[in-house]
Each structure stands twice: as C-alpha cells, then as structure tokens.
Amino acid sequence: MEKSKVLVVGGTGYLGKRLVKASLAEGHETYILNRAEIGVDIDKVQMLLSFKEQGAHLVSGSFTDHQSLVKAIKLVDVVICTISGVHIRSHQILLQLKLIDAIKEAGNVKRFLPSEFGTDPARMEDALEPGRVTFDDKMIVRKAIEDAQIPFTYISANCFAGYFLGGLCQPGKILPSRDSVVFLGDGNKKVFTVFMLHVFLNSDTVFLSQKGLEYAEQVGLIHYYHVCYEGCLTNFEIGNDAVEASELYPEIKYTTVEEYMKRYL
Numbered sequence: 001m002e003k004s005k006v007l008v009v010g011g012t013g014y015l016g017k018r019l020v021k022a023s024l025a026e027g028h029e030t031y032i033l034n035r036a037e038i039g040v041d042i043d044k045v046q047m048l049l050s051f052k053e054q055g056a057h058l059v060s061g062s063f064t065d066h067q068s069l070v071k072a073i074k075l076v077d078v079v080i081c082t083i084s085g086v087h088i089r090s091h092q093i094l095l096q097l098k099l100i101d102a103i104k105e106a107g108n109v110k111r112f113l114p115s116e117f118g119t120d121p122a123r124m125e126d127a128l129e130p131g132r133v134t135f136d137d138k139m140i141v142r143k144a145i146e147d148a149q150i151p152f153t154y155i156s157a158n159c160f161a162g163y164f165l166g167g168l169c170q171p172g173k174i175l176p177s178r179d180s181v182v183f184l185g186d187g188n189k190k191v192f193t194v195f196m197l198h199v200f201l202n203s204d205t206v207f208l209s210q211k212g213l214e215y216a217e218q219v220g221l222i223h224y225y226h227v228c229y230e231g232c233l234t235n236f237e238i239g240n241d242a243v244e245a246s247e248l249y250p251e252i253k254y255t256t257v258e259e260y261m262k263r264y265l
C-alpha cells in the first residue's frame with residue numbers, strides 16, 4: 001500500500017486516538033497536532049508522549065495561530081480532522097474553517113478528511129429542528145472545502161463508535177438494559193451501524209419526547225427520530241459519487257451483532 005504523511009488534528013480524542021493508532025499500524029508517517037491549549041492536561045500529554053514513543057511526530061500548533069497550522073500542514077499529504085462535535089458544536093465549524101484556510105494557504109494537501117463520521121449531511125436537507133444543526137454545520141464545512149478546491153474524502157460512519165448498538169439503540173444509554181428496552185420505529189426501518197449490518201427495530205411503541213431536555217439531548221433525539229423512524233441511513237442508493245466501505249475494503253472481516261454483544265455479558 002502507498003504510504004502517506006498523515007496529520008491528525010484532535011489526536012487525543014475518542015476517535016482521533018484510534019485513527020492515530022491505525023495510521024501508525026498501517027506504517028504511515030503520522031503527525032499529531034499538539035495543541036498549545038492542551039496545557040497541563042496530564043492524560044492528553046501522556047497520551048501524546050506515548051504516541052511519540054510509538055513513532056508519531058508531535059507538531060506544536062494552535063487554532064489561534066494560523067501560521068502554526070500552515071506550518072504543521074506543510075509537513076504532510078493528508079489531514080484528518082477529528083475535533084469534537086458533541087460538546088463544541090458551534091466551535092467545530094469555526095475551527096474547521098480555520099483549518100481549511102490553513103490547508104488552502106499551505107497548498108500541498110492531497111486529501112482532507114473533515115470531522116464528519118456520522119450521517120451523510122447532504123441527504124438530510126429535510127431534517128427537523130433542532131437536530132438539523134449537525135447536518136447544516138457539516139454542510140457549511142463541506143462548502144468551504146469544495147470552494148477552496150481541496151481534495152476531500154467525507155466519511156459517513158452512520159451509527160457509530162459504540163454509542164448505539166451496545167445500548168440497544170436507547171437514547172442516552174451505551175450499555176444494554178437488563179430490564180426493558182423500548183424499540184423505536186414502525187418495525188420496517190433498517191439502521192446501519194459501523195459494522196455494516198442491518199439492525200431491525202421491531203415494535204409499534206412510539207417514543208419521542210423532547211420535554212425538559214437539554215439542547216444537546218434534543219439534538220440527539222432528533223437524530224434517533226431520523227434514523228429509527230424515517231430510516232434515513234438506508235432509504236437511498238449510494239450513487240456514483242460515493243462508495244460503500246465493504247466494497248472499498250473487502251478484506252475486512254466484519255463483526256456480527258452476536259459477536260459484538262458478547263462483550264456486554
């Protein structure tokens with residue numbers, strides 16, 4: 001496989017640290033943005049040092065210092081951004097727009113992967129408030145990337161990262177309930193997990209209430225609505241401008257739901 005020089009921005013985060021490990025394991029020359037703001041966060045600092053021991057290069061920089069971003073980007077061919085979406089949603093656009101400006105100025109990047117890793121926002125034009133903010137934000141970032149003519153890959157990971165299947169698709173739960181489960185939807189919708197299996201949600205039980213919820217919870221619940229009630233992850237054909245991961249990586253052995261769920265026993 002052709003090797004790249006990869007910069008991970010957000011490399012100590014939940015997804016970022018896994019991408020750093022994967023990039024190192026694949027033998028790519030791996031760089032991590034060592035944000036000045038990490039300061040004395042000892043867990044992050046120790047993680048960065050451990051990545052350094054494993055061969056990663058730490059590059060100092062900050063989103064408040066444009067030239068530091070340009071300098072870091074000039075070292076690599078590929079930039080992967082994994083900055084947080086959940087806690088800093090409005091920041092996420094601003095930070096990524098700053099990154100895009102820096103990538104544009106650096107002018108050497110062969111591929112940029114923005115912090116997507118969810119539902120494909122281009123298919124969510126009719127999403128409901130307040131959940132649609134997630135998709136609108138990601139479309140602003142996509143437009144900036146495409147306006148700047150930066151080569152890109154958008155990764156739609158759908159229901160992802162242990163947040164859905166383990167909790168049996170119950171909003172706010174990531175461990176399976178031992179007592180009862182409310183099945184969402186009308187029984188006909190399929191949901192994609194990152195394991196590329198269809199999870200059938202069978203029940204007549206309707207569950208959608210936004211009363212008294214925090215904004216972030218309301219946003220999350222709307223996502224469950226689109227996924228489980230509308231089937232937004234499977235109600236389309238992928239088309240020619242995209243490719244399904246199992247076609248792209250046929251060598252990967254996928255985990256069955258049964259195997260996956262054993263970890264919770």
Ligand SMILES: NC(=O)c1ccc[n+]([C@@H]2O[C@H](COP(=O)([O-])OP(=O)(O)OC[C@H]3O[C@@H](n4cnc5c(N)ncnc54)[C@H](OP(=O)(O)O)[C@@H]3O)[C@@H](O)[C@H]2O)c1
Nearest residue numbers: 010011012013014015082083084085115117118158160161
């Ligand atoms: N589809 C799904 O189910 C699903 C699940 C999980 C995540 N995701 C997506 O994956 C992406 C990454 O999410 P995550 O859970 O890995 O995020 P995370 O762990 O919460 O945060 C990732 C990184 O964001 C950076 N960050 C946080 N606050 C920042 C700030 N104020 N200024 C600058 N950088 C900041 C930090 O980078 P440093 O390492 O530099 O400190 C942090 O490590 C998001 O787009 C998210 O929506 C999708």
